[in-house]
Amino acid sequence: MIADLLLVAAMLIVALASMLARQAFTAVALFIAYGLLLTLAWVRLAAVDVAMTEAAIGAGLSGVLLLGAVRRLATQASPPPEQPPGPAMTLLIALGCAALAAALGAVVLLLPNPAPSLAAPVAANLPATDLGNPVTGVLMSFRALDTLLESAVVLLAVVCVWALTPEGGWGGVPGAAQPVQRDGPLALLARALPPLGIVIAMHILWVGADAPGGKFQAAAILAAMWLLPWMAGLVTPPPIAARWLRWTIAIGPVVFIAIGLAGAVIEGAFLAYPPGWAKPLILIIEFILTASIAVALALLVIGTPDTAQRR
Amino acid sequence: MTSATLFGLAGAALVGIGLFGMLVRTDPLLRILCFNLLGGGVFLVFGAVARRGAGAGFGGDPVPQAIILTGLVVAFAATALAVALVLRLASAEDKR
Numbered sequence: 133m134i135a136d137l138l139l140v141a142a143m144l145i146v147a148l149a150s151m152l153a154r155q156a157f158t159a160v161a162l163f164i165a166y167g168l169l170l171t172l173a174w175v176r177l178a179a180v181d182v183a184m185t186e187a188a189i190g191a192g193l194s195g196v197l198l199l200g201a202v203r204r205l206a207t208q209a210s211p212p213p214e215q216p217p218g219p220a221m222t223l224l225i226a227l228g229c230a231a232l233a234a235a236l237g238a239v240v241l242l243l244p245n246p247a248p249s250l251a252a253p254v255a256a257n258l259p260a261t262d263l264g265n266p267v268t269g270v271l272m273s274f275r276a277l278d279t280l281l282e283s284a285v286v287l288l289a290v291v292c293v294w295a296l297t298p299e300g301g302w303g304g305v306p307g308a309a310q311p312v313q314r315d316g317p318l319a320l321l322a323r324a325l326p327p328l329g330i331v332i333a334m335h336i337l338w339v340g341a342d343a344p345g346g347k348f349q350a351a352a353i354l355a356a357m358w359l360l361p362w363m364a365g366l367v368t369p370p371p372i373a374a375r376w377l378r379w380t381i382a383i384g385p386v387v388f389i390a391i392g393l394a395g396a397v398i399e400g401a402f403l404a405y406p407p408g409w410a411k412p413l414i415l416i417i418e419f420i421l422t423a424s425i426a427v428a429l430a431l432l433v434i435g436t437p438d439t440a441q442r443r
Numbered sequence: 444m445t446s447a448t449l450f451g452l453a454g455a456a457l458v459g460i461g462l463f464g465m466l467v468r469t470d471p472l473l474r475i476l477c478f479n480l481l482g483g484g485v486f487l488v489f490g491a492v493a494r495r496g497a498g499a500g501f502g503g504d505p506v507p508q509a510i511i512l513t514g515l516v517v518a519f520a521a522t523a524l525a526v527a528l529v530l531r532l533a534s535a536e537d538k539r
Contacts (some may be wrong), residue, residue: 135444140453147457147480151464156472163476170483173450177494177503182486182511189519194479201472201526208533214469225466232457240451240491241473249496250506256499267512275509282513289520293527298534348516425516432523436531 136176145432156205160198167191180344181267184336188352189429196359197433201280219224231289262411264342271346272414273436280392283385283421288380294372297437302417303373307434312365322364329357337422341415347422354426359433369434388417451491471529475522475535482518495522 148163167190170434174183195389217225218336231243254266254274263269273278294306330385340346370377395404405413461481489507494502503526 133446133449136449140449143453144456144460147460147483151460151468151477151480153473154469159473159476163479165481166483173487174490176446177450177490178497179490179493179508179511182490182508185512185515189515190483191481194519194522196491197523197526198472201530202503204530205472207531208537216469217467222467229459229463229466232462236455236458236488237452240448241454245493245502247492249498249504251496251501251504253499254499254505255501266501267509270505272511275506278510278513282516285517286520288491288538289524290525298528298531303507313515314479335505338508344529348512358467363505388462429519430491435523436527 139169139172139176143173155436156202157199160195160202163198164191164195165196179263181346181349184344184349185352188349188356192356193352193359193429193433196356196363200433200435201306219370235426255378260407260410261405261414265340265344265415266347267344268340268346268414272417273405276392280385280388280403283358283388283425286425287381287385287434290431293415293432293436294379297372301437303371304408305371306381306431306437310365313363318360318364319366322366325360326357329360331359334428337418340418341411347418347425351422351425351429354422355430355433360424360429362430364432369431372437377427381424381428384417384421387420391417444493447491447494447538450494453487454484454489454491457487460484472526472530475529478525479522480516485515486514489514492497497519 134294146166150159150166153162167186170190171183171187174180188378193380204408218223251266254269256262257274258266258269261269261273263272296302309324313322333350336353337343337347337350338345338351359369362369372378391405395406397400398404398406448474458481459530461477461479461484464477465481468477470475490503493503493505493507496507500534
């Protein structure tokens with residue numbers, strides 16, 4: 133309990149400091165620390181699958197994305213700053229936000245007892261999927277539609293980011309050109325870490341059926357293993373006109389939908405798996421989705437094609 | 444007070460902090476960051492609900508946990524799109 137209190141205090145202080153930071157760089161650095169503290173909170177809440185995702189995506193990829201944006205904006209003329217609200221307005225906003233937080237806190241304190249839970253039905257139906265990890269069971273079977281829509285959202289986000297390409301840059305190499313790093317920690321890590329990271333990602337993907345882990349965590353690690361050499365200037369991303377690249381990010385949702393439709397034909401319900409076939413089908417979807425999501429997450433961090441670097 | 448309630452209350456406070464930042468900060472990038480602080484708070488409240496639903500041998504209700512996992516990925520996709528919009532806006536301003 134004391135450890136939890138310290139963790140909560142640290143989380144709130146870091147969040148406040150990040151929100152109030154004068155420099156954007158400081159704010160992002162504190163935000164990454166916030167993500168890591170949140171990861172510990174997820175472990176304390178017995179949500180290890182969420183903790184892994186938070187560390188990889190919430191702290192890791194979001195941090196890289198925001199740091200990259202801070203660096204790019206520093207070299208560009210930013211739009212004229214808006215007028216911040218005056219002292220009276222700020223006070224009013226603070227009161228409103230405090231009221232909202234207090235109301236939410238009251239809701240947390242007034243949650244019904246005993247808590248409603250779907251843990252028992254999940255435990256009862258998990259054997260039908262041959263999976264050991266209940267979260268994977270929910271993601272891939274009981275609430276598979278959510279996961280399908282989510283993979284479509286990631287794909288849609290990539291399409292939207294690409295759609296912001298300035299005139300003349302369409303089909304080109306995405307992202308800003310990265311200066312080549314010949315020495316230093318980044319150059320070393322970009323060479324040494326990917327083989328190890330890829331093995332760890334595949335392990336996390338494989339054990340995800342029975343232990344904490346799975347496609348999102350594995351995909352985030354794989355994306356990071358591509359982003360490292362990209363940031364070190366060692367590899368150039370493929371142009372967004374490349375057909376194989378487009379197919380790679382689309383194939384995951386496409387296979388997921390195809391298997392779902394097959395379920396509608398054979399079993400009479402969209403995304404229903406025939407008895408005995410649940411685990412192999414889930415593993416097929418997980419592996420293909422991992423590839424699609426890994427590439428899509430990396431492309432989201434890399435960003436919009438630039439006119440500066442053509443094909 | 445259980446630790447689930449404690450983290451739930453922390454989530455509520457984070458929602459307040461994040462929303463305040465979104466309304467008061469003027470730098471668009473910092474607004475996106477505060478949106479993520481707010482999101483972390485919402486997930487934490489939901490995580491407290493999941494922890495209270497522990498049972499059947501699981502440390503928490505796996506259904507809300509899976510939804511939080513989904514939410515994290517969607518929040519990242521939204522953040523990436525927002526950052527891309529800010530960068531595009533800045534480069535448009537740069538050319539003017």
